[in-house]
Amino acid sequence: MTRLLLFLVISICSKITSQNDLYKTDTIVYNIHKTNIGKITFMNGNIPLDQYKNSDILKSFELKYKSDLNIRVFMDNSVVNYLHQLAPGLPAEILLKNGNLQFAFYVDGKLIYTENIHHGCNFGSGGNKNTSTTFRVPLTSSKGEDWWAMYMWERFKNNGGDKALTEGEHQLKIEIRPYIKEEENGAVKTGKLIAEGQIKLIIKPIVLSKQQIEVQKIQPGSDWEISNKTFNKKKIEQLNTAIGNYNLKEITSLVVIHDGKLLLEEYFNDADRNTLHDTRSAAKSFTSTLMGIAIQDSFINNENQTLSTFYDLKKFNNYEPKKDSIKIKDLLTMSSAFEGSDMNGDSPGNEDNMYPTENWVKFALDLPMDKTKTNGGQWDYFTAGVVVLGDILNKSTPEGLEKFAQEKLFKPLNITNYQWQYTPQKVPNTAGSLQMTSLEYAKYAQLYKNNGVWNGKQVLNKQWIAKTFTRQIQIPERKNEFYSYLFWNKTVEFEGKKYETFYCAGNGGNQFIIFKELPLVIIITSKAYNKPYGHPQAEKIVKEYILPAILNSGS
Incomplete structure (x- = not known):
């Protein structure tokens, strides 16, 4: 009898609950x-x-x-x-x-x-x-x-x-x-x-082989002269151990160029010399380079040209005169007054809202203006603006952006192994994901270290590099960090000394780092996409392994 009553109570409560459900x-x-x-x-x-x-x-x-x-x-x-x-x-x-x-x-x-x-x-x-x-x-x-x-x-x-x-x-x-x-x-x-x-x-503990730990031997045929500089190999072995143990996660390659020569070339997690790495937004910096070449070749007057030079902005949504005054420079420094922010998920110009649309340039130019911003006044990460820069390059250069990049940048650097992604209009996607091998990325970064010269030829003029290596705008809420022409800037402290760097950065911990005072270029590729540890562990690699190995050299 008691069990029957209990069953009835449970049944009644269950029915009441279900009746109250939405x-x-x-x-x-x-x-x-x-x-x-x-x-x-x-x-x-x-x-x-x-x-x-x-x-x-x-x-x-x-x-x-x-x-x-x-x-x-x-x-x-x-x-x-x-x-x-x-x-x-x-x-x-x-x-x-x-x-x-x-x-x-x-x-x-x-x-x-x-x-x-x-x-x-x-x-x-x-x-x-x-x-x-x-x-x-x-x-x-x-x-x-x-x-x-x-x-x-x-x-x-x-x-x-x-x-x-x-x-x-x-x-x-x-x-x-x-x-x-x-x-x-x-x-x-x-x-x-x-x-x-x-x-x-x-x-269970991870057991690494001797081959996984030791410094990887640089193979011939790299298109780089190999450096004979001594460095602390034990530090690199410690780095390889940390990567092998997954204390540093999803690192795929590390390339170090010292004084213009290849010092370290290491691959991890199934990558090798021929792997094309998706470094995401690190490739935005190529847009800046191509803009500099287009200006030096007089296809574009200068970075102070306004959008009204290239577009009839009255044909786009949310027109107001403030749009006409947006400069190429404002897009290069992520400081236009568009209501667009990739840092804010609710922003109408967030990149996640752009990708599903049929025309990314129209998406950007249709955006309203932010009443709280002035052009050139405030940094706010804005991918859609870099897509507009790509469109300007595509319509301003002979035969379009892809051919221009091949002839004016990739061919002089002998960069042959690369792969573009494209916008819905079949224009190279300057928002990111230009895939290359690590050694090809190293050529690109070293070009800036060489003041634009490659094999005796001035590929990119010194004036553009000087502007790129200038702190153009402060990044909000980041102490002593700045932004330039689609390059980032920060100072690395090591053993009481400060070393300024300009670098390209992409989701996942991808970084191409150019030291101003040191004869050093570092390429780190990683697939830690959307992971909170992506960039912090890239910084750890530089401060705790690479700089100690090179600046405190020894066997």
Whole structure:
């Protein structure tokens, strides 16, 4: 009798809950879901739900740098319905704008990290937040997946997870709750526990071979004279060990040019001398170079020419006279007054809004002007403006930008192994991702170190390099960091001395670094795209390994 009453109470409560839900959830049809409601299960790779069995659920897992640890979460309601329980007076669209799921990570019983995932985080195929009661996400992937959950896992590791997951065995537990941010005061309200799960992680030490650790021998046929300068090889072996152990992650190459000669040429993570590296926005700097050549060859008057010289801006949306006064220089220094900022996800001119459009130049020129900005007055990273520069070059040079770059820059430097990406109008994409080998990138950077001369020929005039190697505008909120003509500027401190650098930088930790006072050029390529450690670890390579190896030379 008691059991019957309990069953009736549960049934009635369940009906009341479902009646109060905003959406009717998908029918639970698989037994594995029915038997695991309220659980986070772990699996090796992405096993489709219709093929997923209880025998696939992992109890333990050897966590490697390249692994495929996935979770599949089984709930008894949908995300939006859980949020509705927290704030029953709000419509679904507001709930999904202000809330989502909270993940809490525990290692060996200790809470390490909690994250309220962004409201825009979705759950992929079959993961509808209105009706779905199950979803799958990868925490780690060796297959090139790009998920918010993988970035969350990296943040967990960066905020104590790496220190907790030492060599040996550890119990990882994850808990999931709904959360909503209250609009009135921004306070976060968290709901009841809706799913949890744990797994034993096995962490084994990485054993590196002698070949992985030792300084890589430079092979002949590089188109570079090899330097005979002595350097501290132990420092480079320490660097190679850090990369091999994945303490420095996803580095693909390192090239060091000293006094115009090839000193170091190292490749990692399946890259080699012939690999074309996608250095993302580091390639923006090539746009500046080509603009300088176009000006010296009189195809463009100077960088003070305004956009009105090249476009009838009245034919574009949001016209106002302020647009007419935007200079090439304003776009080169990322200081135009367009309402465009890649640093602000809500900005209408953010690059993520540009890529889906049919015409990137029109997208940029259609943008409204920012009333808080003056042209040339404030730095704000703006990729669409560099696309406009590419279009100006394409329409101003004989036979277009691609042919101009080949004849005026690549051919003089004997750069033959490269690959452009293109805009929807089939113009080379000056926003980035001009792919080259590391040694070809080194030629480009060394051209600036040579004051524009290559093999006795003045490819780029000294005046343009002087302007490029001038601090044109302060970067807000970065102490002693500046921007130039699509080049970055900062000073590296080492053993009490300061060394000024100008450098090209791209997503993932890609950097081409030119030292002003030292006879040194460094190329670092990396695939740590969108990872918080990308650029910091490039800086670490320079300060903790390269400079000590060269400036404190020894065997």
